Amino acid sequence: MxxxxxxxxxxxxxxxxxxxxxxxxxxxxxxxxxxxxxxxxxxxxxxxxxxxxxxxxxxxxxxxxxxxxxxxxxxxxxxxxxxxxxxxxxxxxxxxxxxxxxxxxxxxxxxxxxxxxxxxxxxxxxxxxxxxxxxxxxxxxxxxxxxxxxxxxxxxxxxxxxxxxxxxxxxxxxxxxxxxxxxxxxxxxxxxxxxxxxxxxxxxxxxxxxxxxxxxxxxxxxxxxxxxxxxxxxxxxNSKGEQYSQVGLFAWPIILNFVVDYYNLTKSMENDNRQMGRLKQWIKLLGRTYEQSSVLFDQIRRMEDPIGIVQEVRKEQYRPTGGVVI
Ligand SMILES: Cc1cc2nc3c(=O)[nH]c(=O)nc-3n(C[C@H](O)[C@H](O)[C@H](O)COP(=O)(O)O)c2cc1C
Structure with missing residues (x-):
């Protein structure tokens, strides 16, 4: 397979x-x-x-x-x-x-x-x-x-x-x-x-x-x-042996949830600078697929602590045209 x-x-x-x-x-x-x-x-x-x-x-x-x-x-x-x-x-x-x-x-x-x-x-x-x-x-x-x-x-x-x-x-x-x-x-x-x-x-x-x-x-x-x-x-x-996978591109709100998950996972780095670097890096790279992530990146690029970044991500989740949290 x-x-x-x-x-x-x-x-x-x-x-x-x-x-x-x-x-x-x-x-x-x-x-x-x-x-x-x-x-x-x-x-x-x-x-x-x-x-x-x-x-x-x-x-x-x-x-x-x-x-x-x-x-x-x-x-x-x-x-x-x-x-x-x-x-x-x-x-x-x-x-x-x-x-x-x-x-x-x-x-x-x-x-x-x-x-x-x-x-x-x-x-x-x-x-x-x-x-x-x-x-x-x-x-x-x-x-x-x-x-x-x-x-x-x-x-x-x-x-x-x-x-x-x-x-x-x-x-x-x-x-x-x-x-x-x-x-x-x-x-x-x-x-x-x-x-x-x-x-x-x-x-x-x-x-x-x-x-x-x-x-x-x-x-x-x-x-x-x-x-x-x-x-x-x-x-x-990865269709796991089936002819076709049923999964398509995730919607932006789902991606925002993953970014929050990633923030929570990277907390155990216990190093704010490294954690912040990783968050910025991922948000930037997501911009290749999600235009919204490029906008988000412009908002967070100059921030200096990971909490500020995750707060911006959460704001985006709650924006009327942004994500939803389920
Ligand atoms: C930032 C970065 C780090 C990489 N580190 C490794 C590595 O540690 N070991 C390795 O074999 N390849 C490494 N690669 C190469 C990738 O595994 C892969 O071969 C390359 O990115 C091409 O695949 P892609 O077009 O799917 O990204 C790295 C690539 C990038 C962009």
């Missing part, structure tokens, strides 16, 4: 956003923000910080598993850390070969490694050997570093090293996050690999989703910015 994964997004999709979005529904799996691994074995606290769900069976409270993503270029250190996070209860390990950051403590990592398929092979196989067989090891890559000629070779190296799944953000590192995504480069992968290939990049609507499946030949997708801007997206595209 086709699956929908919530994309890892450093500074955006943290434990609170995962809790909120998996509560809304439509997701089969989450992946944590990347943990940069360089020279040492991290203490447990580091993994708990990135993935507090390790303390609750590796799942959000809606029961959606959260795989822990690690990033680094040293096979031995990656393997040690992967084995440890598996011991801590991670339901799966994902390896990041897509991050545009140049170095991790002077060691190369992330998308830089896409220039050397043999290095991808070494890292994935070391991690695979170190982690118990029943725990999946997957990888996430881009189409290349500066160009796409090694895309298929990299994908095949990752498969032959023993990964059980490969997610592909359909752009090179140099293409950053600019549209379009080159979903057509995924078709040779779906044709040549026997592990699932998960399509990622530029899925903002159900139409994009259908187009992505048709062009890439993939069955599975991962969505990131799209669902942050359109929280109904997971439910719109």
């Amino acid at each position: 086709a699956t929908v994964t919530l994309a890892p997004m450093e500074g955006v999709v943290d434990v609170y956003m995962r809790e909120l979005l998996t509560g809304i529904g439509g997701f089969d799996l989450c992946v944590s923000e990347f943990v940069r691994v360089s020279q040492n074995l991290f203490p447990a606290a580091v993994f708990y910080r990135y993935c507090p769900e390790l303390l609750t069976g590796g799942r959000t409270s809606s029961g959606v598993p959260v795989h822990v993503q690690i990033m680094g270029g040293e096979p031995v250190v990656m393997a040690e850390n992967a084995a440890f996070v598996a011991e801590l209860g991670a339901p799966g390990i994902d390896i990041n070969f897509g991050c545009p950051a140049k170095t991790v403590n002077r060691h190369d990592a992330g998308a830089t490694l896409l220039q050397w398929p043999e290095r991808l092979y070494e890292i994935v196989s070391a991690v695979r050997r170190a982690v118990p067989k029943d725990i999946p090891v997957s990888a996430k890559m881009r189409l290349g570093f500066s160009e796409k000629s090694l895309a298929l070779e990299n994908a095949m190296a990752i498969e032959s090293a023993g990964a059980s799944k490969l997610t592909v953000h359909a752009r090179t590192k140099l293409e950053g996050y600019r549209a379009p995504a080159y979903w057509e480069y995924l078709r040779p992968m779906t044709e040549n690999l026997s592990i699932p290939v998960v399509a990622n990049g530029e899925i903002w609507t159900k139409e994009d989703f259908l187009q992505c499946l048709a062009v890439s030949g993939c069955e599975h997708v991962m969505v990131g910015r799209g669902v942050i801007a359109r929280p109904s997206l997971g439910l719109e595209i």
Whole structure:
């Protein structure tokens, strides 16, 4: 059955956003923000910080598993850390070969490694050997570093090293996050690999989703910015085996309720500045789908405390043409 994964997004999709979005529904799996691994074995606290769900069976409270993503270029250190996070209860390990950051403590990592398929092979196989067989090891890559000629070779190296799944953000590192995504480069992968290939990049609507499946030949997708801007997206595209999902775009009042829920969840950050940053960030990103959110953002952008922001959200809920609270 086709699956929908919530994309890892450093500074955006943290434990609170995962809790909120998996509560809304439509997701089969989450992946944590990347943990940069360089020279040492991290203490447990580091993994708990990135993935507090390790303390609750590796799942959000809606029961959606959260795989822990690690990033680094040293096979031995990656393997040690992967084995440890598996011991801590991670339901799966994902390896990041897509991050545009140049170095991790002077060691190369992330998308830089896409220039050397043999290095991808070494890292994935070391991690695979170190982690118990029943725990999946997957990888996430881009189409290349500066160009796409090694895309298929990299994908095949990752498969032959023993990964059980490969997610592909359909752009090179140099293409950053600019549209379009080159979903057509995924078709040779779906044709040549026997592990699932998960399509990622530029899925903002159900139409994009259908187009992505048709062009890439993939069955599975991962969505990131799209669902942050359109929280109904997971439910719109995940038909759970039925032919079509019945869910459409949420109305603005429902979104306002979610923003209040998010405010309540992020209170446990116990850091007003960070909480405020997250609230502003989300309200801004929602503006891509909801014009009303752009207006709201202009009202709150200069505010300096989270309570002031949630008060504005509540005012909007009670406005005659705004939301309703049920
Ligand atoms: C702010 C931000 C943070 C990201 N952090 C990560 C990360 O920690 N690990 C990762 O593999 N990809 C990361 N990505 C890439 C996304 O997972 C995804 O591949 C990319 O946004 C394309 O998908 P989308 O068009 O659905 O957003 C990040 C992207 C953004 C915009």
